[in-house]
Amino acid sequence: MQPLSSSPVSTALELPDPDVQNGFSAYIHIPFCARRCGYCDFNTYTNLHFPAGAGAAEFPATLCREIELSAKMLNAGAPAGELRSVFFGGGTPTLLPTTALKKILEKLRSIYGISATAEITTEANPETLTYEKLCQLQESGINRISFGMQSAVESVLQTLDRMHTPGQTARVCHWAEKLGMRYSLDLIYGTPGESMADWDFSLREAIALRPEHISAYALTVEKNTKMGRALQREEISAPDPDILADKYQHAEETLTSHGYQWYEISNWARPGAACQHNLHYWQRDNYWGYGPGAHSCINDTRFWNTAHPLAYAQQLISSDPQLPIAGQEHLGAAEIREEEIMLGIRCREGIPCSFSPSPAITRQLLADGLIDAVAWAEGRLQLTLRGRLLADTVIRALW
Numbered sequence: 001m002q003p004l005s006s007s008p009v010s011t012a013l014e015l016p017d018p019d020v021q022n023g024f025s026a027y028i029h030i031p032f033c034a035r036r037c038g039y040c041d042f043n044t045y046t047n048l049h050f051p052a053g054a055g056a057a058e059f060p061a062t063l064c065r066e067i068e069l070s071a072k073m074l075n076a077g078a079p080a081g082e083l084r085s086v087f088f089g090g091g092t093p094t095l096l097p098t099t100a101l102k103k104i105l106e107k108l109r110s111i112y113g114i115s116a117t118a119e120i121t122t123e124a125n126p127e128t129l130t131y132e133k134l135c136q137l138q139e140s141g142i143n144r145i146s147f148g149m150q151s152a153v154e155s156v157l158q159t160l161d162r163m164h165t166p167g168q169t170a171r172v173c174h175w176a177e178k179l180g181m182r183y184s185l186d187l188i189y190g191t192p193g194e195s196m197a198d199w200d201f202s203l204r205e206a207i208a209l210r211p212e213h214i215s216a217y218a219l220t221v222e223k224n225t226k227m228g229r230a231l232q233r234e235e236i237s238a239p240d241p242d243i244l245a246d247k248y249q250h251a252e253e254t255l256t257s258h259g260y261q262w263y264e265i266s267n268w269a270r271p272g273a274a275c276q277h278n279l280h281y282w283q284r285d286n287y288w289g290y291g292p293g294a295h296s297c298i299n300d301t302r303f304w305n306t307a308h309p310l311a312y313a314q315q316l317i318s319s320d321p322q323l324p325i326a327g328q329e330h331l332g333a334a335e336i337r338e339e340e341i342m343l344g345i346r347c348r349e350g351i352p353c354s355f356s357p358s359p360a361i362t363r364q365l366l367a368d369g370l371i372d373a374v375a376w377a378e379g380r381l382q383l384t385l386r387g388r389l390l391a392d393t394v395i396r397a398l399w
Contacts, residue, residue, distance in 0.1 A: 011325045017299040018074050023081035023115065024298070025280045026108055028063070029291030030093040031309055032056050034128075038161040038230075039188075041222035043293035043307050044091045054313035060100040064107040065316045066290050069323050071111045074288075074298070082113040084285075085277035088122040094137075095128055102140035109141075119144055119276040126168040131175050144182040144275075146215075147172060152205035153198045156191045161226065166205065173209040184213035184275065189247040190239035191219055192227075199247050203254045212273035216251045217266050218244045245389050252385060263348045265388050282343045292324075300336060303328035341398050346391060350375060350382030361397055370394050 033044045048056040074080040086108060088101060101122065108114060121144040122137065137145070151157050152166045169185075176183040185206045189199050206214055219239050222228050230236045252262065260268035264282060267275065280287060289296045293307035306312045306324040315324040331339065337355070344351040353376065356362040362381070365371045370390060375382035387394055 011327060013073065013303055013323050013325045013328060014330075015073055015076075015298055015301055016330065017301070018076050019078055020074055020080045020286050020298065021078045023084045024074075024286035024288060025085040025087070025277055026083050026112075027277075027287060027289040027291075027294055027296075028086065028088045028093070028104060029289060029294040030059075030088060030090040030096060031292045032059075032095050033090065033092045034095060035161065035163055036226070038159070038226040039219060039221065041220075041225050042091070045309060048095075050310050050313070052310065052313055053317040054309040056096060056100075059309070059313075060096070060103045062313045062316050063104055063290055065321060066323065067104075067107050067111060069316070069321060070288055070290070073323070074112075080112055082115045083108060083118055084115055085119045085280060086114065086121070087277040088142075090123060092125050092128060093122045094124040094133070098133055098136035098140055101137070101142070105141050114141070121146055121275070121277060123148060124172070125162075126164040126172045129172050129175075134172065134175050134179060134181070138179055138181055144184070145172075145176055146184045146186060146275075147176075147211075149185040149202075149206060150188045151191065151194070151198070152202040153194070156194050156198055156202070159191050159193055160188065170205075170209060173211065177210060182213075182273070183211050184215065185209065185211045187214065187216045187251075188219050189216060189251065190244045192236040192239075196243075196247065196250065200250065200254070203251060207255070207258050207260075213267070213269040213275060214255060214260060215267050216248070216255075218248065248389060249385065261348075262388075265346045265383075265391060279347075282347050284340065284343060300331040301328060302331065338399055342395055345381065345383060345394060345398070348382070350380045353379050353381055355398055356381060357398065365394060365397060 031043055031045050032048055033046055036044060036046055053062040086105065093101060105120070120142050122142050123146045125148050147169060149169045150160055150162055154166065157164070173183060187202060187206060221231050221238060227236065231238055255268045259270055261271070262268050263274045264278070286298050287296060288298065289305065291305065292309045292312040293305055295302065295304045303325050304327055306315065306326045312324045315322050341351060341355055353362065362376070366373055366376060369384055370387035370393070372382045372384050383391060383394065
């Protein structure tokens, strides 16, 4: 837990261009978890009973105040457009009662409106759901669930400090399918002790659960985590880059052979089932992040919230409530171009050839097999499978 000052410093948000008439997206960060996973480096807390508007019971009301204050900024000129997508992330959003998530959605709907075609997603850990709760989530307006499966192998889940069992993942997927809800599965590969056979089993078990979307992320061991400390003590070994590459290639081959298509380096979906909220991020659309530590981007102004829940709440429930902004930056032309390259090249469509700084660099990327020759002939820089494995190399070359 980071230190908390008794009087948190608030930065007044400056939005040179608050115009979001064409709509925007909302990310809602729920910072609470029943237990912190060994690999987790996110802004999450197992204390559900912070005082002064920061605990799990009062948190929805505090977050609704942030929504109200954001509206003063975004409606300062032309009225803001409807929300195009809403995403509850965390943390574990489904640790809260469904009524809490519904209250936040109702506040967003009353202030901004939510498009009739909007994708409204919540992340969910399988052990936090019952069939009744899933029904309630659907009734509240949530139409997509992202289940944190991570693995179908008991020993791998235990190494990751996950609380659910493979059977619980299967059960919630069957419930979602029965209700006609869209659902996605998140997987992690590269856990210490995970064999290629384990990874193959997890992939095939995930496919058997018939999700429309599967994400597969290589394990990253961060220093400030339980797993990171175990690595420093040499109790575990760091993920081997070559083995990670082999597992990624196996995921590509396996998922593609079962009708999934990659649309972003770590994401595969059936036709028409790409996560629209995440596409808004990668396409640099406008979004506002609500909750402790959440990040936002409105017309090339990036800003982020105070991270600690108590400091976050103190700024919102004071006698003079303020947006809990911890920092901001206004992107210039060079920074915007770099971001367009970094985000765009990760996606299947790639980026225009005009983003390449010189023909010589493009020729070298082609010669190295990092960009697709057919797409290049059509005016696009699109990563090959090898290019996806070396995406950072491509990005550095294009910068």
